[in-house]
Amino acid sequence: MQQTPIFQPYEFSAQDKEKLDRDGHFVLPGLLTPQACEQLTDSLSRIEDLVEAGVKDPLPNHNAAEYDSYLESLIAHPQLLTLARQVLGENIRFDHCVTLNRPSGNQGVRWHSHEYAEDDPRLGFLRIFFYVNGFELNNGNLKAVPGSHLYRDEQINAETDADLQTGWLAGKTHPHTGESLQIEALAIPPASVVLMWTHAAHAVNPRLPDSPTRWAVVYAYRNPGRPSRARWITEAYERKAIPGAEGLMSLY
Secondary structure (H helix, E strand, C coil): CCCCCECCCCCCHHHHHCCCCCHHHEECCCCHHHHHHHHHHHHHHHHHHHHCCCCCCCCCCCHHCEEECHHHCCCCCCHHHHHHHHHCCCCCCCEEEECCCCCCCCCCCCCCCCCCCCCCCCCCCEEEEEEEECEEEEEECEEECHHHHHHHHCCCCCCCCCHHCCCCCCCCCCCCCCEEEECEEEEEECEEEEEEEECEEEEEECCCCCCCCCCCEEEEECCCCCCCCCCCCCCHHCCCCCCCCCCCCCCC
16 A cells, blocks of 8 residues: 655655764755644644543553554654665664653753663664654754764763763763764754654753643654664554565664
């Protein structure tokens, strides 16, 4: 069965891949189709309702695809898998589908990175963020440190930009360019997609009061070979027959 497109026509070039590998993140502005944005908003709203209702075991935001058929259908969407494989190569596994909704007044997320195969750069872990209604500077916006992913450090942590600058960032340079590492604050239009290597240092600013909810979800894929602490998949869901996801759900 042919699936409705979720992406507008685009090209992810060799130069784009080089920029992703150099910076650790790459923005594809306005990539999502209007229909995908509408369906994502409906699905993410339902997940947010479950979160606010206190549903657990499993947590709706961590195991979002297990609660929503549309989010589940995107795990093996041909366009999403093509994009993931353009970065990771053919041998990939699905890792998780997590909602990242930021309602009015949400306090954001401190600086952090994620783990995966710190000692083996041949094993990649890619996060693909769908930012349905985008974000502006200083209002629930994503921040990153270009080049930080090349350190493959899972323990980057800081409460504020200043803490990161005087702590982990102090004296560090980009392994490829030799330039000092710097924080980059992002602002992106609605319907945008962001690719990010898992070891990249990143954070999210608080969402301003009286702002509409920032609707977002991340789909993560990786090269198999190691366990993943981010892998939020219940045992029953791993065994579920999802059309097109054959071979994507097993750990190895």
